[in-house]
Amino acid sequence: MKQERRMICIVCPLGCQMTVQIEDGEMVGISGHSCKRGESYAIDEINDPRRTLTTTMRVQGGEAPLVSVKSDAPVPKAQLFECVKHINNMVAEAPVHIGDKLIENVAGTEANIVATCAVPCYNHGDGTDGQRDGGAQRTAPSQQQMAAV
Numbered sequence: 293m294k295q296e297r298r299m300i301c302i303v304c305p306l307g308c309q310m311t312v313q314i315e316d317g318e319m320v321g322i323s324g325h326s327c328k329r330g331e332s333y334a335i336d337e338i339n340d341p342r343r344t345l346t347t348t349m350r351v352q353g354g355e356a357p358l359v360s361v362k363s364d365a366p367v368p369k370a371q372l373f374e375c376v377k378h379i380n381n382m383v384a385e386a387p388v389h390i391g392d393k394l395i396e397n398v399a400g401t402e403a404n405i406v407a408t409c410a411v412p413c414y415n416h417g418d419g420t421d422g423q424r425d426g427g428a429q430r431t432a433p434s435q436q437q438m439a440a441v
């Protein structure tokens with residue numbers, strides 16, 4: 293059975309509004325796109341829709357309680373919620389640097405979660421920066437930390 297689906301291409305800021313004809317799960321026609329990338333996007337949207345995930349992750353011992361993060365590759369749309377849940381159960385340890393890989397293979401998607409901003413260590417005012425081991429690390433939150441959130 294032939295179906296028609298409207299979608300907006302999100303590959304570039306032009307945001308072409310496309311109409312796609314689908315038959316037996318396959319794209320058989322497309323209009324409204326301005327380049328080949330729109331066609332590839334439509335095929336991916338039909339077969340395996342994916343999105344780059346952007347969110348925040350908790351930080352321990354940092355000047356800010358959260359760091360903004362994103363996936364370094366698009367993750368399956370159906371697994372976005374599972375990925376966010378996984379990220380919410382993790383805590384990065386300050387200092388965090390831009391590009392630090394904070395979670396590998398998030399929820400088995402093969403994408404990694406990387407920091408998109410820096411969070412320096414909290415300055416304790418005692419001449420130390422509060423840094424214990426000099427690197428961004430992942431730890432599962434303790435029950436106490438979970439209770440504090």
Ligand code: SF4
Pocket residue numbers: 301302303304305306307308325326327328329330331
């Ligand atoms: S079809 Fe091409 S020009 Fe249009 S939004 Fe997609 S990438 Fe941009």
